[in-house]
Amino acid sequence: MVVLTFFNHAGGVAKTSTVRDLGYVLAESGRRVLLIDMDPQANLTKWLGVDDDVDLADTAYPAVLGAMDSEGDVDDAEMLLPPPRQVHGMDLIPAQLNIAIIEREILSVFMGVLRLREAVRRLQGYDYVLIDPPPSLGQLSALAVVAADRVVVPLPTNRKGLDGIQTVIKMVREYRKAAPGLGIVLFVLTQHDRRTRHDRESHDIITAQLPALAPISSPLSSRPAYYSDAQVKGMPIPVYAPGSEADQEIRQVARELLAALGSRS
Numbered sequence: 648m649v650v651l652t653f654f655n656h657a658g659g660v661a662k663t664s665t666v667r668d669l670g671y672v673l674a675e676s677g678r679r680v681l682l683i684d685m686d687p688q689a690n691l692t693k694w695l696g697v698d699d700d701v702d703l704a705d706t707a708y709p710a711v712l713g714a715m716d717s718e719g720d721v722d723d724a725e726m727l728l729p730p731p732r733q734v735h736g737m738d739l740i741p742a743q744l745n746i747a748i749i750e751r752e753i754l755s756v757f758m759g760v761l762r763l764r765e766a767v768r769r770l771q772g773y774d775y776v777l778i779d780p781p782p783s784l785g786q787l788s789a790l791a792v793v794a795a796d797r798v799v800v801p802l803p804t805n806r807k808g809l810d811g812i813q814t815v816i817k818m819v820r821e822y823r824k825a826a827p828g829l830g831i832v833l834f835v836l837t838q839h840d841r842r843t844r845h846d847r848e849s850h851d852i853i854t855a856q857l858p859a860l861a862p863i864s865s866p867l868s869s870r871p872a873y874y875s876d877a878q879v880k881g882m883p884i885p886v887y888a889p890g891s892e893a894d895q896e897i898r899q900v901a902r903e904l905l906a907a908l909g910s911r912s
């Protein structure tokens with residue numbers, strides 16, 4: 648089992664879209680995939696078509712802070728992830744707004760930052776666990792990254808992407824103190840608009856400078872209409888637009904991810 652957290656503290660860089668779509672492609676090729684939504688925005692949950700009420704008990708909360716009994720007392724003896732839902736051939740631990748409580752409550756737990764890492768390591772039967780953190784440097788992100796074996800960094804080919812790189816690298820180094828061996832396995836280039844000179848130049852800077860740190864994927868092109876329509880329909884891009892260029896680009900990045908991980912596509 649390989650645990651991958653898609654980390655970039657910057658907002659809106661396509662973390663959630665990339666988890667959804669790469670998770671789908673891995674599952675479709677016969678791998679057993681679990682997605683964990685660690686963002687109170689719950690975009691991953693919603694964009695996979697889960698529109699019923701999600702209880703806090705269905706989220707990663709009980710694995711991190713313990714399950715509550717009917718009296719509201721917390722039993723932290725059994726720190727397990729709840730049974731997942733099935734979505735598009737993947738398993739999903741959904742999120743909802745109240746997982747934001749974790750940010751505050753985990754601070755009073757000794758070595759609390761390790762709690763998701765420990766819970767994920769008790770899982771059996773998965774080839775890949777993909778974790779989607781929120782856009783922040785708070786406790787939810789720390790839990791998510793410390794749970795990982797490797798970090799995937801979604802990176803838009805623009806000013807925002809370039810500006811965030813130093814912090815991403817610095818934070819992965821910090822998180823490594825709690826997760827030995829943690830490192831960046833792949834930079835996934837996202838939201839690339841090759842028609843603009845700004846994006847082409849940013850792309851060139853990234854591909855010139857970052858390979859010293861980790862491999863860089865081929866770019867996922869900017870396609871606003873596809874991405875927003877797929878979200879409304881609750882579908883990964885390869886389900887929404889099978890055979891499209893967007894689909895082919897995602898499959899190519901999935902192959903590059905597997906190559907970077909050292910497994911055969």
Ligand SMILES: Nc1ncnc2c1ncn2[C@@H]1O[C@H](COP(=O)(O)OP(=O)(O)OP(=O)(O)O)[C@@H](O)[C@H]1O
Pocket residue numbers: 657658659660661662663664665686690780781782837838839867868869870871872874875878
């Ligand atoms: N290739 C793309 N082309 C066009 N729009 C995209 C692309 N990838 C992502 N988007 C859009 O960019 C926005 C941000 O994407 P997404 O929510 O996946 O990023 P995020 O990093 O998870 O954001 P947050 O930090 O809020 O969690 C979304 O509206 C999404 O539809």
Ligand SMILES: [Mg+2]
Pocket residue numbers: 662663664686690779780781782
């Ligand atoms: Mg997100």
